[in-house]
Amino acid sequence: MLTRIRGGMIATEEGVFPGDILIEDEKIREILEPEAPADDAEIIDAGGKYILPGAVDIHTHMDLEVGIARVIDDFYTGTVAAACGGTTTIVDHMAFGPAGCSPWHQVKEYHRLADGQAAVDYGFHGVLQHVSDAVPDEMARIAEEEGITSFKVYLTYDGRLDDLDLMKILDRAAKEHILIAAHCENHGIVTYRREQFIRQGKTQAKWHPVSRPAEAEAEAVSRLLYLARAAGEAPVYIVHLSTRQGLEEIRKAKAAGQKHFGAETCPQYLLLDEHLYDDPREGLKAIMAPPLRRQEDRDALWGALAGNELDTVATDHCPFTFARQKQQGAQNFTKCPSGAPGVEERLILLYSEGVLRNRITLPQLVKYACTNPARVAGLYPRKGAIQSGSEADLVILDPDQEWTMTTGLLHGNSDYTCYEGMKIRGAVERVLLRGKTVALNGQFTGERGGGQYLRRGRSSLA
Numbered sequence: 001m002l003t004r005i006r007g008g009m010i011a012t013e014e015g016v017f018p019g020d021i022l023i024e025d026e027k028i029r030e031i032l033e034p035e036a037p038a039d040d041a042e043i044i045d046a047g048g049k050y051i052l053p054g055a056v057d058i059h060t061h062m063d064l065e066v067g068i069a070r071v072i073d074d075f076y077t078g079t080v081a082a083a084c085g086g087t088t089t090i091v092d093h094m095a096f097g098p099a100g101c102s103p104w105h106q107v108k109e110y111h112r113l114a115d116g117q118a119a120v121d122y123g124f125h126g127v128l129q130h131v132s133d134a135v136p137d138e139m140a141r142i143a144e145e146e147g148i149t150s151f152k153v154y155l156t157y158d159g160r161l162d163d164l165d166l167m168k169i170l171d172r173a174a175k176e177h178i179l180i181a182a183h184c185e186n187h188g189i190v191t192y193r194r195e196q197f198i199r200q201g202k203t204q205a206k207w208h209p210v211s212r213p214a215e216a217e218a219e220a221v222s223r224l225l226y227l228a229r230a231a232g233e234a235p236v237y238i239v240h241l242s243t244r245q246g247l248e249e250i251r252k253a254k255a256a257g258q259k260h261f262g263a264e265t266c267p268q269y270l271l272l273d274e275h276l277y278d279d280p281r282e283g284l285k286a287i288m289a290p291p292l293r294r295q296e297d298r299d300a301l302w303g304a305l306a307g308n309e310l311d312t313v314a315t316d317h318c319p320f321t322f323a324r325q326k327q328q329g330a331q332n333f334t335k336c337p338s339g340a341p342g343v344e345e346r347l348i349l350l351y352s353e354g355v356l357r358n359r360i361t362l363p364q365l366v367k368y369a370c371t372n373p374a375r376v377a378g379l380y381p382r383k384g385a386i387q388s389g390s391e392a393d394l395v396i397l398d399p400d401q402e403w404t405m406t407t408g409l410l411h412g413n414s415d416y417t418c419y420e421g422m423k424i425r426g427a428v429e430r431v432l433l434r435g436k437t438v439a440l441n442g443q444f445t446g447e448r449g450g451g452q453y454l455r456r457g458r459s460s461l462a
């Protein structure tokens with residue numbers, strides 16, 4: 001079956017140009033000149049619209065169990081939200097399993113949670129929550145057998161790895177070309193401040209960002225990069241970078257010639273301000289780690305995107321309900337489940353607040369939200385590209401629509417969005433997953449289980 005997307009402006013990381021896209025079954029067959037003769041394809045009219053590669057979000061937490069709460073989106077509802085927002089591929093970060101479990105435990109658990117449920121294509125990052133003699137071998141085997149070619153480590157929380165554990169993992173990762181994604185916050189700084197604030201009765205939301213200062217991120221980013229270097233330039237990926245100080249550590253490593261590392265930021269660190277925590281009730285909506293930061297941090301991160309110093313923009317989609325789950329923190333921010341929704345909002349926020357405000361270009365948006373995430377995840381050019389042979393994951397974006405972001409228009413299970421009331425220009429009109437329309441004008445038209453599990457290749461950073 002042939003489908004032709006006609007009359008649109010194709011946006012890639014290279015540029016924006018007029019062209020038609022001919023889809024045969026699940027793949028892009030070729031890019032045609034706009035005037036190329038008609039064929040017997042079914043026509044999708046994209047006149048006056050942009051056509052982007054389906055967006056790739058390599059940092060989500062569907063169906064995550066965090067002990068004090070479980071995320072409100074499962075792999076179905078979370079990927080319906082993804083699809084409606086123009087994201088056709090996710091790579092999900094697993095929860096920690098039972099203490100002492102093998103990394104295989106969560107691989108099996110996540111197939112149980114996602115297979116037959118996900119509405120967009122999906123992969124997993126493995127998680128390493130302790131390091132026994134067997135764990136590096138198991139990591140290598142999971143990469144081979146499951147196509148899970150990246151693993152997450154935490155430098156804080158109960159499942160954190162210390163420097164010795166990290167060296168054991170990084171040394172093996174360098175040899176096997178496995179990407180180690182890291183949550184970078186210094187555990188001692190955060191733990192000391194949280195315990196101190198609880199003793200002092202400083203338990204309102206406004207103390208949350210103070211308990212996780214920029215120094216905690218910068219120290220952990222720096223340490224991770226030095227350890228990676230000491231392990232023979234192990235490939236590492238810094239998730240959810242939030243501060244100017246953390247960015248400075250990345251610049252230092254680059255200036256020193258270090259390769260095989262990358263960094264991600266998220267819309268919340270580009271667009272939202274730590275003053276949201278001043279309201280003790282509303283502030284709970286934005287309890288997340290790392291916390292929201294200051295204007296100067298946002299400016300620095302936008303500047304780094306404009307200057308091509310970062311690799312990706314992901315979401316850290318980790319939704320809870322405000323009415324119920326977030327209220328666990330009403331008297332004490334340390335009891336509030338940490339995370340916020342965002343998988344559906346990302347692409348259009350980057351367009352409306354990024355491209356249209358001249359903070360980044362449209363090709364840069366495509367690079368950060370579609371193409372580079374596919375590269376980092378080992379999915380390029382199968383995903384994240386508009387070229388012959390790539391899977392026909394496409395977003396038709398209408399630049400002329402104006403609307404107001406509000407929870408009722410979104411598709412996830414959470415009862416709020418951090419961007420409530422924001423005026424948006426541009427809208428995701430149609431989303432295709434492997435040639436099939438899975439979202440149209442804000443309605444999900446795909447199916448439960450329509451997403452395929454992605455066995456990934458090696459990361460471009462590895």
Ligand SMILES: [Zn+2]
Nearest residue numbers: 059061093316
């Ligand atoms: Zn996360």
